[in-house]
Amino acid sequence: MIRVQCEDFDVGVELERLAAGDRRIGGVASFIGLVRDMGGDDRVSALTLEHYPGMTEKKLAEIETEAHRRWPLGAVLIIHRYGRLTPGDRIVLVATASPHREAALAACQFLIDWLKTDAPFWKSEETPAGERWVEPRAEDEAAKRRWGDKP
Amino acid sequence: MKLLYFAWLRARIGCAEEEIDLSPKVKDVAALLDWLRSRGGGYAEALRDLSIVRVAVNHSYVGLEHPVRESDEIAIFPPVTGG
Numbered sequence: 273m274i275r276v277q278c279e280d281f282d283v284g285v286e287l288e289r290l291a292a293g294d295r296r297i298g299g300v301a302s303f304i305g306l307v308r309d310m311g312g313d314d315r316v317s318a319l320t321l322e323h324y325p326g327m328t329e330k331k332l333a334e335i336e337t338e339a340h341r342r343w344p345l346g347a348v349l350i351i352h353r354y355g356r357l358t359p360g361d362r363i364v365l366v367a368t369a370s371p372h373r374e375a376a377l378a379a380c381q382f383l384i385d386w387l388k389t390d391a392p393f394w395k396s397e398e399t400p401a402g403e404r405w406v407e408p409r410a411e412d413e414a415a416k417r418r419w420g421d422k423p
Numbered sequence: 424m425k426l427l428y429f430a431w432l433r434a435r436i437g438c439a440e441e442e443i444d445l446s447p448k449v450k451d452v453a454a455l456l457d458w459l460r461s462r463g464g465g466y467a468e469a470l471r472d473l474s475i476v477r478v479a480v481n482h483s484y485v486g487l488e489h490p491v492r493e494s495d496e497i498a499i500f501p502p503v504t505g506g
Contacts, residue, residue, distance in 0.1 A: 393505025
């Protein structure tokens with residue numbers, strides 16, 4: 273399931289709901305992305321996330337489909353927020369449920385790695401020097417590449 | 424054709440979206456970017472370095488050789504930084 277929203281989410285509620293009612297599930301893995309208070313050497317007081325409505329949902333759904341194709345998953349959840357957030361706020365939740373931990377953990381990492389390079393979101397940071405757009409990191413591209421391309 | 428701009432591309436160009444009448448000479452993404460750059464000002468500045476520009480046609484990433492049509496929604500933006 274994909275959700276793109278302004279509002280915060282309750283991690284406990286979401287994780288519990290993910291496996292609820294499916295007794296084949298043996299493990300739930302999750303990744304939660306938070307707003308840091310530093311960007312490079314500068315203090316960050318707030319972060320604004322912009323996205324491309326329509327394409328965002330489409331790319332996230334494609335990533336979800338690809339995870340289901342690669343691993344035996346009972347359920348996938350991606351929640352990504354947009355708007356203005358402050359340090360400590362949750363940005364993203366990726367969670368996977370599977371009969372076994374290997375698939376849940378691997379798929380969770382795959383999803384966040386792909387999301388970071390494919391989903392059309394952009395971050396702008398508020399720092400003492402002014403507002404600036406976050407630069408993409410080469411490590412993110414490398415993290416995605418290790419999973420290989422789509423067939 | 425509907426054009427959308429995001430993040431610093433939007434800021435440099437100075438608008439989030441616009442409708443343009445496609446010149447018959449503009450057949451692909453590369454020609455569209457050339458045409459936009461020829462408008463000068465913020466366009467020329469924003470599209471100077473295509474290595475940091477991504478293009479999506481109808482919500483799918485495409486390369487410079489991808490054809491464009493009047494009915495397309497084309498988004499132009501920097502590399503993404505979500506998650």
